[in-house]
Amino acid sequence: xxxxxxxxxxxxxxxxxxxxxxxxxxxxxxxxxxxxxxxxxxxxxxxxxxxxxxxxxxxxxxxxxxxxxxxxxxxxxxxxxxxxxxxxxxxxxxxxxxxxxxxxxxxxxxxxxxxxxxxxxxxxxxxxxxxxxxxxxxxxxxxxxxxxxxxxxxxxxxxxxxxxxxxxxxxxxxxxxxxxxxxxxxxxxxxxxxxxxxxxxxxxxxxxxxxxxxxxx
Amino acid sequence: xxxxxxxxxxxxxxxxxxxxxxxxxxxxxxxxxxxxxxxxxxxxxxxxxxxxxxxxxxxxxxxxxxxxxxxxxxxxxxxxxxxxxxxxxxxxxxxxxxxxxxxxxxxxxxxxxxxxxxxxxx
Numbered sequence: 585x586x587x588x589x590x591x592x593x594x595x596x597x598x599x600x601x602x603x604x605x606x607x608x609x610x611x612x613x614x615x616x617x618x619x620x621x622x623x624x625x626x627x628x629x630x631x632x633x634x635x636x637x638x639x640x641x642x643x644x645x646x647x648x649x650x651x652x653x654x655x656x657x658x659x660x661x662x663x664x665x666x667x668x669x670x671x672x673x674x675x676x677x678x679x680x681x682x683x684x685x686x687x688x689x690x691x692x693x694x695x696x697x698x699x700x701x702x703x704x705x706x707x708x709x710x711x712x713x714x715x716x717x718x719x720x721x722x723x724x725x726x727x728x729x730x731x732x733x734x735x736x737x738x739x740x741x742x743x744x745x746x747x748x749x750x751x752x753x754x755x756x757x758x759x760x761x762x763x764x765x766x767x768x769x770x771x772x773x774x775x776x777x778x779x780x781x782x783x784x785x786x787x788x789x790x791x792x793x794x795x796x797x798x799x800x801x
Numbered sequence: 802x803x804x805x806x807x808x809x810x811x812x813x814x815x816x817x818x819x820x821x822x823x824x825x826x827x828x829x830x831x832x833x834x835x836x837x838x839x840x841x842x843x844x845x846x847x848x849x850x851x852x853x854x855x856x857x858x859x860x861x862x863x864x865x866x867x868x869x870x871x872x873x874x875x876x877x878x879x880x881x882x883x884x885x886x887x888x889x890x891x892x893x894x895x896x897x898x899x900x901x902x903x904x905x906x907x908x909x910x911x912x913x914x915x916x917x918x919x920x921x922x923x
Contacts, residue, residue: 642901684898
């Protein structure tokens with residue numbers, strides 16, 4: 585849909601994966617793009633099959649292995665951008681950009697076992713870096729309006745609210761200037777290093793997969 | 802049961818139409834189909850009326866198809882209240898490319914304002 589709103593300012597540059605870091609539980613986490621590997625897909629099926637239904641948002645992830653596979657079939661193909669947070673060979677989190685006209689829809693999920701450890705912030709930044717490196721210009725998402733912690737994370741990243749009229753807030757982010765090849769510096773680079781701890785702090789409550797209702801806890 | 806089905810031409814509204822007409826045929830519902838304005842719909846109200854009448858004919862139910870102009874949510878709630886409907890049926894929202902369900906603005910208004918039961922058809 586092309587009638588969505590996006591900020592005029594171009595967002596910060598995000599680090600393209602692969603990246604690695606130690607989470608707040610001292611686990612070594614690697615963020616890598618999905619490149620069509622069958623084993624990786626199976627690791628995602630496993631993660632989502634074990635996902636707490638309480639952390640679903642607007643019907644995703646769906647329940648049951650069959651529906652999970654159908655859903656992944658729709659969001660993993662080559663025209664989508666996917667990054668996965670790995671703890672060893674276990675998928676800890678997953679974020680995705682799915683094409684929608686001239687923009688991409690974003691979603692991010694962190695498995696319950698890995699929530700509140702700072703993984704979500706790294707994961708969303710990795711996804712946006714991956715998108716930026718591949719020429720993605722505009723990204724949008726919806727989030728339940730009562731999930732204030734998630735909204736606050738998205739705002740720190742640079743998302744701005746584009747539609748506040750319905751149950752869900754719609755937010756947009758501009759990764760590159762329209763039609764331009766490279767991302768310009770932003771006036772509001774909220775995500776710079778000095779703010780990073782603050783992002784993690786807010787996100788400690790969000791991490792349920794910023795989709796989820798963890799902000800209410 | 803006395804049922805008011807509101808449709809505006811979106812895909813999910815046609816799904817609600819088909820399901821409600823099928824149910825009416827089995828359950829002998831007293832069904833009224835209200836064709837409302839929906840700015841987001843690419844199908845004109847006249848076409849929506851035609852499709853509703855065709856669905857009713859095909860199912861062989863005696864349902865009224867009525868064109869309702871004005872603000873769709875508030876008109877549906879008003880009609881339900883003044884004419885003694887027991888249930889309002891609406892489309893259950895559309896699915897984003899990601900697979901997220903989004904409820905339409907008409908359904909949101911009706912859910913929050915109707916005194917009757919509201920059914921969203923998935």
